Amino acid sequence: MNEIRIFCPATIANVSCGFDVLGLCLDKVGDEMVIRKTGNNQVTISKIEGQDLPLDTEKNVAGVSALALLDHLGSTQGFDIEIYKKIKPGSGIGSSAASAAGAVFGINKLLGEPLSARELIPFAMEGEKLASGSWHADNVAPALLGGFSLVRSYEPLDVIKLHTPGELYASIIHPQIEVKTADARSVLKHSVPLKKAIQQWGNVGGLISGLYTEDYDLISRSLHDGIIEPLRSLLIPRFSLVKGAALEAGALGSGISGSGPSIFALSRGEDTAQKVAEAMAGGYAGSGVDFDIHISGINPDGMRVLQ
Amino acid sequence: MNEIRIFCPATIANVSCGFDVLGLCLDKVGDEMVIRKTGNNQVTISKIEGQDLPLDTEKNVAGVSALALLDHLGSTQGFDIEIYKKIKPGSGIGSSAASAAGAVFGINKLLGEPLSARELIPFAMEGEKLASGSWHADNVAPALLGGFSLVRSYEPLDVIKLHTPGELYASIIHPQIEVKTADARSVLKHSVPLKKAIQQWGNVGGLISGLYTEDYDLISRSLHDGIIEPLRSLLIPRFSLVKGAALEAGALGSGISGSGPSIFALSRGEDTAQKVAEAMAGGYAGSGVDFDIHISGINPDGMRVLQ
Structure with missing residues (x-):
């Protein structure tokens, strides 16, 4: 096999109470990527369609991740990457993770799978570091493993794939405003009240x-974030209105996807997720804010090869 | 049925990372209690064997819990309670919870079980409030439900019974020193670094x-408490030595039981738990500190009726 076309899924990190530790993989939202072996010993990015992103390998998250993997494997095989970008960078649904994880997934496949999906995570994290300045796994882990991932620890890296109930669907609204990563970080406080931390880990326990x-009521009762959401939601216009509309329409829970500005909701069943998405869209009616809407099941397998 | 004899199990609250939310029920450590219907409309405590505790119903955790339950049920039936105390008060393995939960469990049985075990929790919490001044459920919930319990939330009360792997055993050492509840509380800080809170909820997620x-390695990797244990362990002589000995002997993890002074360890298999208990005892060799040792499986069912 000399060429591969893959689907690189979008992901929702944090998932309310699980700030910095939980993420989930989407099924119907994602980029495509074509990777082919070349005759030289370089990694090139010959094409990026849909977004204006750097073609320079060292400045591209897919390129950096690919180089980290090949360096680890001691491989001198060359690869060319084409990226068909459908996830908007800065939307908060794992755009950089999809590219970073896609590159290492595809190259690993073309090399005969010397590493498992789990073992690929640290190399995809190199791309995340380039994109955001921080070495995080809560998007690349679910993109590679599928379903819900728990990043239990970073030192050492310990990622657990959790069980995912089959009837969970995500509705996502992406208001087209920019939330700078620096702003999303600067609103966080370095310390939290112990009482709120206890509530948060009670909810993490309940959600898991x-x-x-597969207790959807318990999932619903646990989808709360009393620590990060009250701070970051101030950066997202109409957050409370949109979240309230999602819950009113029957969502199990709703919160900020990653560091925003996308707002996600989880629902039981696709019909409810559809209604929830419509209600969320209604929240931006008359606001002058443009938005995209996505509805997707949870992708149990992560990255996949397209025919 | 006019009389019942019950086993009232000891419990381990907190379980390292799960401060204030997790607890587990022991199988071989506990009190016994005899409860019988009487001809009057009062709750009396006619006998407490093994410990010097108040016989005055209003001052006894079992009495207070019984009164709260009967008041809720609108029952004028009278009961007499005999308590055969084997769990030492102040040991940190749920002595007051065993009595509080035992009283409501036994009376509910004698009344034909108008309430479920889960519904009994708030009444047993009245006894806990008398004992410690705080309304907590992390001992009474596992005592009533068995296995591992998660107290996801207090407002409203939301307790989840978790799955318990069959090969888990607890080793407990109770150094006979007094740790005052007020001291155990006063060492806590009102706020925690966000970074440590994230690690803690990652570990709660991993443990659950x-x-x-039934991934014993993951349980082991998750049994850490970077927030409470470093503070409270200072009140327990030789804590680090005893914990270290437990881990060295093969325990999956070790920490403070409740607010101490007991130290617990969890192991896979009874043989390992036995070796771990011996190693923990070795930690107090030559210290002049007297101690009790307990080894027990996890009790899947909680309170039980004895023949």
């Missing part, structure tokens, strides 16, 4: 228990 | 995932 037992 | 998937 609900995922394993 | 490990319980559901």
Whole structure:
């Protein structure tokens, strides 16, 4: 196999209570990428369609991740990458993660899978570091593993794939405003009240228990974030209105996707997710804010090869 | 049925990372209690064997819990309670919870079970409030439900019974020193660094995932507490030595039971738990500190009726 075309899924990191530790993989939202072996020993990016992103390998998250993987493997095989970008950078649904994880997934496939999907995570994190300045796994892990991922620890890296109930669907609205990563970080406080931290880890425990037992009510009761959301939501116009509309329409829970500005909701069943998406869109009616809407099941497998 | 004899299990609250939200129920450590219907409309405590505790119903955790339950049920039935105390008060393994939960469990049985075990939790919490001044459920919930319990939330009260892997055993050492509840509280800080809070909820997530998937390695990796243990362990002589000995002997993890002074360890298999208990005892060799040792499986069912 000398060429591969892959689907690189979008992801929702944090998932309310799970700030910095939880992420989930989407099924119907994502980029495509074509990777082919070349005769030289370089990684090139010959084409990026849909977004204005750097073609320079060292400045591109896919390129940097690919180089980190090939360096680790001691491989001198060359590759060319074409990226068909459908996830908007800066939307908060893992645009950079899709490219970073896609590059290492595709190259690993073309090399005969010397590494497992789990083992690819640290190389995709190199791309995340280039994109955001921080070495985080809560998007690349679910993009590579599928379903819900828990990043239990960074030192050492310990990622757990959780059970994902089959009827969960995500509705996402991406208001087309810019939330700078620096601003999303600067609003966070370095310390949190112990009482709120206890509530948060109670909710993390409830959410994970609900995922394993497919208890949608428990998932709903646990989808709260009393620490990050009250701060970051101030950067997203009409956040409370849109979240309220999602819950009113039957969503199990709603919150900020990643560091925003996208707002996600989780629902039981696709019909409800559709209604929830419409309600969320209604939240921006008359605001003058443009937005995209996505509805997707949870992708159990992560990256996939397209025919 | 006019009389019942019950086993009232000891419990381990907090369980390292799960401060204020997790607890587990022991199988071989506990009190016994005899409860019988009487001809009057009062709750009396006619006998407490093994400890010097108040017989005055209003001053006894079992009495207070019984009164709260009967008041809720609108029952004028009278009951007499005998308590055979084997759990030492102040040991940190749920002595007051065993009595509080035992009283409501036994009375509910004698009344034909108008309430479920879960519905009994708030009444047992009245006893906990008398004992410690705070309305907490992380001992009474596992005592009533068995296995591992998660207290996801207090407002409203939301307790989840988690899956418990069959090969988990607890080793507990109770150094006979007094740790005053006020001291155990006063060492806590009102706020915690966000970074440590994230690590803690990552570990709560890992532990709960490990319980559901019976992944003992993951349970082991997750049994850490970077927030409370570093502060409270200073009140327990030789804590680090004893914990270190437990881990060296093969324990999956070790920490403070409740607010101490007992130290618990969890192991895979009874043989390992036995070795771990011996190693923990070795930690107090030559210290002049007297101690009790307990080894127990996890009790999947909680309170039980004895023949």
